[in-house]
Amino acid sequence: MEITNVSPLPLPLPPPFTHTHPAPTLITQGAEALLYRTHFLRPAHPCALKHRPAKAYRHPTLDKRLTRHRILSEARTLVKCRREGVSVPGVLALDAEAGWMLMEWVEGRTVKEVVVAAESKGKKGEGEQERNGEGKGEAGEDDGLRVLMGKIGRAVGRMHEVGVVHGDLTTSNMMLVVRPSQQSPPPLRNDGRTDGEGSYVGGGGRLEEVEEEEGEIVLIDFGLAAQSLQDEDKAVDLYVLERAFGSTHPEAEAGFREVLRAYGESYRGAKVVLRRLEDVRLRGRKRSMLG
Amino acid sequence: MIALGLEGSANKLGVGLILHPPKGGAAHILSNVRHTFVSPPGEGFLPKDTAKHHRLWIIRLVRQAMKEAALRVEDINCICYTKGPGMGAPLQSVAVAARMLGLLWEKKLVGVNHCVGHIEMGREITGAQNPVVLYVSGGNTQVIAYASQRYRIFGEALDIAVGNCLDRFARTLRISNDPAPGYNIEQMAKQGRHLVDLPYAVKGMDCSFSGILASIDILAEKVDANQGGRKDDLTNEVITREDLCFSLQETVYAMLVEITERAMAHVGSSQVLIVGGVGSNERLQEMMGIMARNRRGSVFATDERFCIDNGIMIAHAGLLAYETGSTTAFEDSTCTQRFRTDEVFVKWRE
Numbered sequence: 187m188e189i190t191n192v193s194p195l196p197l198p199l200p201p202p203f204t205h206t207h208p209a210p211t212l213i214t215q216g217a218e219a220l221l222y223r224t225h226f227l228r229p230a231h232p233c234a235l236k237h238r239p240a241k242a243y244r245h246p247t248l249d250k251r252l253t254r255h256r257i258l259s260e261a262r263t264l265v266k267c268r269r270e271g272v273s274v275p276g277v278l279a280l281d282a283e284a285g286w287m288l289m290e291w292v293e294g295r296t297v298k299e300v301v302v303a304a305e306s307k308g309k310k311g312e313g314e315q316e317r318n319g320e321g322k323g324e325a326g327e328d329d330g331l332r333v334l335m336g337k338i339g340r341a342v343g344r345m346h347e348v349g350v351v352h353g354d355l356t357t358s359n360m361m362l363v364v365r366p367s368q369q370s371p372p373p374l375r376n377d378g379r380t381d382g383e384g385s386y387v388g389g390g391g392r393l394e395e396v397e398e399e400e401g402e403i404v405l406i407d408f409g410l411a412a413q414s415l416q417d418e419d420k421a422v423d424l425y426v427l428e429r430a431f432g433s434t435h436p437e438a439e440a441g442f443r444e445v446l447r448a449y450g451e452s453y454r455g456a457k458v459v460l461r462r463l464e465d466v467r468l469r470g471r472k473r474s475m476l477g
Numbered sequence: 478m479i480a481l482g483l484e485g486s487a488n489k490l491g492v493g494l495i496l497h498p499p500k501g502g503a504a505h506i507l508s509n510v511r512h513t514f515v516s517p518p519g520e521g522f523l524p525k526d527t528a529k530h531h532r533l534w535i536i537r538l539v540r541q542a543m544k545e546a547a548l549r550v551e552d553i554n555c556i557c558y559t560k561g562p563g564m565g566a567p568l569q570s571v572a573v574a575a576r577m578l579g580l581l582w583e584k585k586l587v588g589v590n591h592c593v594g595h596i597e598m599g600r601e602i603t604g605a606q607n608p609v610v611l612y613v614s615g616g617n618t619q620v621i622a623y624a625s626q627r628y629r630i631f632g633e634a635l636d637i638a639v640g641n642c643l644d645r646f647a648r649t650l651r652i653s654n655d656p657a658p659g660y661n662i663e664q665m666a667k668q669g670r671h672l673v674d675l676p677y678a679v680k681g682m683d684c685s686f687s688g689i690l691a692s693i694d695i696l697a698e699k700v701d702a703n704q705g706g707r708k709d710d711l712t713n714e715v716i717t718r719e720d721l722c723f724s725l726q727e728t729v730y731a732m733l734v735e736i737t738e739r740a741m742a743h744v745g746s747s748q749v750l751i752v753g754g755v756g757s758n759e760r761l762q763e764m765m766g767i768m769a770r771n772r773r774g775s776v777f778a779t780d781e782r783f784c785i786d787n788g789i790m791i792a793h794a795g796l797l798a799y800e801t802g803s804t805t806a807f808e809d810s811t812c813t814q815r816f817r818t819d820e821v822f823v824k825w826r827e
């Protein structure tokens with residue numbers, strides 16, 4: 187039986203964005219939020235509006251508590267990452283009660299889109315593959331993917347090094363910046379704003395120099411992030427990413443080894459986390475599954 | 478082709494007969510019978526007693542299913558049974574019954590993954606093509622999507638299953654296990670009005686329930702002892718057992734809907750299929766419906782005949798495998814407590 191198939195209610199923009207000209211354009215509906223492209227202070231300065239509309243399915247008290255908490259922890263983590271030199275979009279403004287945050291626009295594609303595109307290129311002209319992990323594209327594409335995997339490993343390593351665990355590491359929550367030189371905005375102040383909830387101003391620092399012309403990894407979506415220096419928390423973060431990889435990109439599963447290799451070399455203490463990851467994996471496999 | 482399916486991985490014993498028309502098209506359910514081992518209030522079902530229940534009832538149920546379907550032994554092509562996952566002793570007693578029938582009637586055996594059984598039956602009944610699947614039962618909590626010949630687990634409960642959390646809380650409150658503890662919690666929750674603060678534990682597409690259970694067990698103790706009558710912060714009214722059931726449901730189902738939504742966003746799907754015993758909860762279905770509507774999608778769910786453990790789903794998934802040439806040799810017709818959904822090679826799908 188199909189329970190619902192009613193057309194969706196239009197989700198309104200939060201004020202003051204109802205008066206923005208030109209109006210923000212809806213780019214995508216993420217896991218929790220609606221992501222709009224709009225501008226900040228000057229029309230020439232693009233930025234991303236992340237709106238977490240109230241979730242009608244959950245109890246309003248619970249909903250308020252979660253939304254508020256996530257906006258604040260996302261913003262705090264972004265500010266911390268920015269300050270410590272981890273590549274993330276800078277925070278420009280927010281209103282935790284109204285459920286929105288404004289951040290720098292990241293010009294690029296999600297890693298998921300990049301990998302899926304590379305896989306479908308690699309698949310062309312190949313026969314059926316019945317087994318996992320043995321998919322091989324042409325050598326060139328494999329190389330490109332390998333370079334990408336290495337970058338992912340280093341990006342996650344940088345984040346862990348500064349004591350941040352992401353909480354939802356998937357290939358949808360990292361972007362590959364295509365043209366990093368056009369990415370960084372000039373330093374900004376938002377002196378004109380008086381929305382009592384307090385606004386954050388991005389550090390205005392430039393994203394780190396890219397090492398490969400294909401681009402740089404920018405991590406996004408920190409609503410479930412936490413600050414931690416524990417090996418266990420970092421290992422669980424990697425485990426979440428590993429499983430997201432395995433289930434989303436079964437053919438690229440082998441490439442995940444490169445992520446871990448690069449991670450292992452990215453900061454002091456990374457090797458210990460990798461050893462901890464083995465325990466976490468074992469626990470996962472042993473998890474009893476009663477019918 | 479016709480298959481007999483035997484299921485007994487937990488406290489339900491189910492027997493079903495299914496027919497797949499030769500030229501494709503919808504499956505015909507010829508019979509689907511079930512008998513449940515119900516333990517007294519305050520107690521869970523123990524493997525030993527459950528296995529005994531299954532041994533006692535299996536012959537009766539097979540007879541009844543054959544009679545309802547008006548079939549002769551010759552009409553049956555294969556015998557499908559739950560290979561796992563599940564509780565060891567109950568699984569074994571049903572596997573032994575399957576072997577015995579296989580030898581007696583000279584039929585091929587097909588060992589079936591219980592979770593895959595749920596998914597395939599849900600797809601068949603609802604017509605959902607390629608949904609994200611939320612599989613929620615007494616022993617499992619998984620968010621699953623299909624890709625390249627496997628049902629892949631995107632997220633799962635990191636400690637106890639959601640159904641187990643509900644069942645154990647029902648035991649704390651000494652609520653009846655008849656027809657099911659989760660059902661009785663749902664009825665009580667309808668009388669609840671106050672939401673008490675419980676831990677909310679979501680990590681990406683995974684979640685955890687043991688902390689919630691521990692917290693609400695403590696609250697239940699206080700309510701029962703009427704210790705100073707814990708009051709609601711806003712209304713100053715006394716918190717009742719009904720409020721606890723309400724709060725538990727609101728919290729755990731919100732977590733389930735959230736991880737399902739995250740998987741849908743990640744794989745870019747707008748269909749959800751809910752399977753497993755907890756899937757018969759109307760509040761969960763309602764919440765999932767609201768979420769899906771806001772994603773321009775839809776929710777598919779089945780009624781208790783199909784989402785609570787049953788024999789027909791084992792017959793159906795087993796027959797899909799049989800039709801693609803897979804059978805289980807007699808010497809391999811064992812069962813296993815651990816059998817992950819993604820271990821099954823799904824030959825019958827594109």
Ligand SMILES: Nc1ncnc2c1ncn2[C@@H]1O[C@H](COP(=O)(O)OP(=O)(O)O)[C@@H](O)[C@H]1O
Binds near residue numbers: 217
């Ligand atoms: N700063 C940004 N610039 C450009 N696109 C973004 C930005 N942040 C997010 N996106 C896009 O929007 C999607 C959803 O954003 P995300 O922060 O992941 O929200 P959710 O919590 O809903 O998943 C991302 O997968 C990405 O494609």
Ligand SMILES: [Mg+2]
Binds near residue numbers: 216
């Ligand atoms: Mg996201």
